Amino acid sequence: MSAMRSLGGIGGNLIAWGYALIILGPMVWILSNSFKRQIDILMGTTIAPFTLINYQQIINSRQSQFLWNLWNSAVVSVISTLLVLVIATVAAFTVARLQPPRWVTFILLGWALVFHMLPTLTFVGSWYVMFTQAGLHGTYTALILAQVVHGLPMALFLMIGFVMNIPNELVQAARLDGCTYAQVFRHLILPLSLGGMAAAGALAFISAWSDFAIALNLSNKETMTAPVAIATFAQEHQILYGQMAAASMLSMIPALAFIMFGQRFVVRGLLAGAVK
């Protein structure tokens, strides 16, 4: 029996590592393509002369300002993530611990859930009309506002879950000592939910950084984000495969940083909803 078990264990490991190779293979291939000349990619040369020309071209050529696109992505994702975190955390404390009227909670969470499930594109058109009429089309403000409402439901649900994990006795004890809700929040809830905020923030940032549907239609040439820029490489008259690969690699950097330095927060955020 135990021999069977260990055999099964080895089999399981083989399957998992096999799938890991299937994930890594394409990534490594793209990485290698980003260091090849267009002609070598088109000829399918496996061992090609190493070149940095793709990276040089996307960073400083007249057609492409990819560093500027990365900067736009960073501005929009960082600011929207911070706003989402603040809004979600204060609301989560009230919803989870301070018994607001039932109908308020019901409508707030119910609509947040439905909104989260609806395709983003069904709202982008309406946002476009609203922001254009308000003279905000193509501004950071428009992109950030859209990102905030897009990321809010998920952060709200995650933060409510995390605040629920803080024992209610602590809150009640602080209340008996004469603390106001604001003080309870600042001295108790905030420090105890920092880990949860990191998890919710990681997910909000990843989703904002990856966003394409919103930025494609609400940004203009100056505020174009990295994913939109990558898509334009594919729409050129001749597809610029090398540059597309190089730009893809650069836009993966934050994701890689998260995996290396904040893996447990990303995992915690992903699992929080699914496993109780």
Place this chain on the structure above:
Amino acid sequence: MATRSLDAARIERANLWWRIGSLAPAIIVLAVLSIWPVFNLAYLSLADVKWLSGSAVVEFVGLRNFHELFTGESVYWAGVRNTIVFAVCAVTLQMIFGFTMALAVRRASKIGRSVLTAVFLLPIVIPPVVIGAMWRLLLGRDFGIVNSLLAFFGLPMVDWLGDPRSALMSVIIVDVWHWTPFVFLLTLAGLESLDQEVFEAAKLDVKNSWQELRYVTIPLMMPTILITLAFRMILSFKVFDEIFLLTGGGPGTATEVISFSINRVFFAQDRVGMGSAMSLVTILGVAVLIVLANTVVSRRRKQRVSA
């Protein structure tokens, strides 16, 4: 005593303000940017909108857009069909592969688990546009590495993304590659959080590992499986980014999806009224689906409780 009740009154007032003030930002953001847009869509869907130097000129046309949508816009309905086929096929395969893999790995040693987790997180956290760009290179007809591999083994080349018969399947394959790790990570965490004592106790009653899976593991895992399924279904109905890069909805309408039709009508063709009608019909359709799914799940739960 008097100061104490004065203090209490002050605290009460501060607390009332906190309760209002803490919920207000979330409510305002959702009301202005998600509820108001639905009303805005309803209004625009009854109109014909022309842009004159940045301001909208709205001409009221009644239900004409809806009439046209239900009789003329065959592209949208092709998109609805494709979205459903895509979501059902891709999610089913992901659930089967991901859960099977989690079952296989559950008993495996934990050596290198964090490296494995890191690799499996990779497709989940990188931008979908990058995934699309990547697979467009891999599946290219003339020089994609997939066709090079096929040629190496003496198999015929396939125009994965350019042939209407294979395009939707290729997109589904890419999505399965993309999201199976997500199902794997969630179900593996679910499996590992199960109480081992239940399995020990059940050993007396189950004859083989198939019975254990059928009568112990799957029932215990049902909540995790349902939530993972819901997450995946929601996301696959939203699919847009990868397909934009992979096929652009083509060839023809082979990989047209709902988000694509809306995007094209709204922005490429500048038909704001029709785009709004499409968005509104989509929102209502998805809302009906959500209510249906909810009813089914809660009815099952009730049956479970009463049984």
